[in-house]
Amino acid sequence: MGLMGKTALVTGAATGLGLAFAKRLAADGANVALADLKGADEPAAALAKHGHRVLGLRADVSSDESVTAMVAATVDRFGAVDILVNNAAVSSTLKLTPFEELTVGEWQHVLGVNTIGVFLCCRAVALPMRKKKSGRIINIASGTAFKGAPFLLHYIASKGAVMSMTRSLARELGGDNITVNAVSPGYTLSEGNLANAQFLAAQRDAAVSSRALPRDAYPDDLVGAVSFLASDDAAFITGQILAVDGGSVYH
Numbered sequence: 001m002g003l004m005g006k007t008a009l010v011t012g013a014a015t016g017l018g019l020a021f022a023k024r025l026a027a028d029g030a031n032v033a034l035a036d037l038k039g040a041d042e043p044a045a046a047l048a049k050h051g052h053r054v055l056g057l058r059a060d061v062s063s064d065e066s067v068t069a070m071v072a073a074t075v076d077r078f079g080a081v082d083i084l085v086n087n088a089a090v091s092s093t094l095k096l097t098p099f100e101e102l103t104v105g106e107w108q109h110v111l112g113v114n115t116i117g118v119f120l121c122c123r124a125v126a127l128p129m130r131k132k133k134s135g136r137i138i139n140i141a142s143g144t145a146f147k148g149a150p151f152l153l154h155y156i157a158s159k160g161a162v163m164s165m166t167r168s169l170a171r172e173l174g175g176d177n178i179t180v181n182a183v184s185p186g187y188t189l190s191e192g193n194l195a196n197a198q199f200l201a202a203q204r205d206a207a208v209s210s211r212a213l214p215r216d217a218y219p220d221d222l223v224g225a226v227s228f229l230a231s232d233d234a235a236f237i238t239g240q241i242l243a244v245d246g247g248s249v250y251h
Contacts, residue, residue: 001028001029002028002029002231002233003025003028003029003030003227003230004028004029004030005029006029006031006082006083006230007031007033007078007079007080007081007083008025008030008032008081008082008083008085009032009033009035009070009071009081009083009084009085009121010022010025010032010033010035010085010087011035011036011061011070011085011086011087011088011117012061012087012088013034013035013036013040013043014038014040015036015190015191015192016092016191016192016219017087017140017185017188017190017219017222018034018036018087018088019043020219020220020222020223021085021087021223021226022043022047022054023047024223024224024227025083025085025226025227025230026047026050026052026053027052028227028230028231030082030083030230031053031054031055031077031078032047032052032053032054032055033054033055033056033057033070033073033077033078033081034047034054034055034056034057035057035058035061035070035088036057036058036059036088037059037060039056040056041056042056044056053078055073055074055077055078057070057073057074061086061088061113061117061118061120061121062112062113062116062117063120064120067120067121067124070124071121071124071125071128075128080128080132081125081128082129082134082135082136083135083136083137083138083230084121084122084135084136084137084138085138085140085226086117086118086121086122086137086138087140088117089113089117089140089158089159090109090110090113090155091155091192091193092190092192092193092195092196093192093196094110094152094155094196095198096150096151096152096202097151097152098150098151099151102153102154110154110155110158111157111158111161114155114158114159114161114162115158115161115162115165118139118162118165119165122137122165122180125137126178129173129178130173130176130178133176133177134176134177134178135176135177135178135179136178136229136234137173137178137179137180137181138181138182138183138229138230139162139165139166139180139181139182140162140182140183140185141159141163141166141182141183141184142155142184142185143184143185143186143187143243143245143248143249144156144159145159145160145162145163145184146243146249146251147248147249162182163182163184163241166180166181166239166240166241170238171239179235179238180238180239181229181234181237181238181239181242182240182242183222183225183226183229183241183242183244184241184243184244184249184251185217185222185244185245186207186210186211186217186243186244186245186246186248186249187203187204187206187207187217188217188218188219189216189217189218189219190219204216207248210248211245211248212246212247212248213246213247214246215246217246221244221246222244225244229242
């Protein structure tokens, strides 16, 4: 219960990785706001039945107005935002597409959520965190930005930007005792990825064979890293990108 009294905001938290992160942070003792484009009342209610202090929110991270309302609702309910997990992203719904066939509209959609969305969420929590002179921002990146992969240029570019933003924000926010780190998963068998047959066929075997620990990755494999970076044990760690991928990338 190392996060007792802290408040975490997790985006993209209705299912998959985001829900796994929210469950772990709640188990660690944090108040947790679960935000998702499709709403998060149902998973929040399920966590509340186990005695956790939670809030379900509908939010579009690509919308400045929506992000502002999301953070305001969290602060109104719990009094602060101590931890932000930037998990919301366009990924598992994408189709593998040669880069010459990608449209500007597809680029704008992916960057709007995966990159601009991270910026908006970080900007929105910066003020309450700076007032407290304390905070943890944890961005969810992707191992594809280290290794490259064909037919996902817009997605990989968006996650590469998140890595660079993590390092730059660590410099900018460090004076206010706010740490900014990223977790970089490998291909993970989340609900969304399991539902995308094209992704599953193209990525699963290649991902497993690239790992020093040659097995599938599941959402629960990632929650410990997020819990650690949110905790006081990581108080002197910032600007880092932690690869949690079974030893596929050494960084």
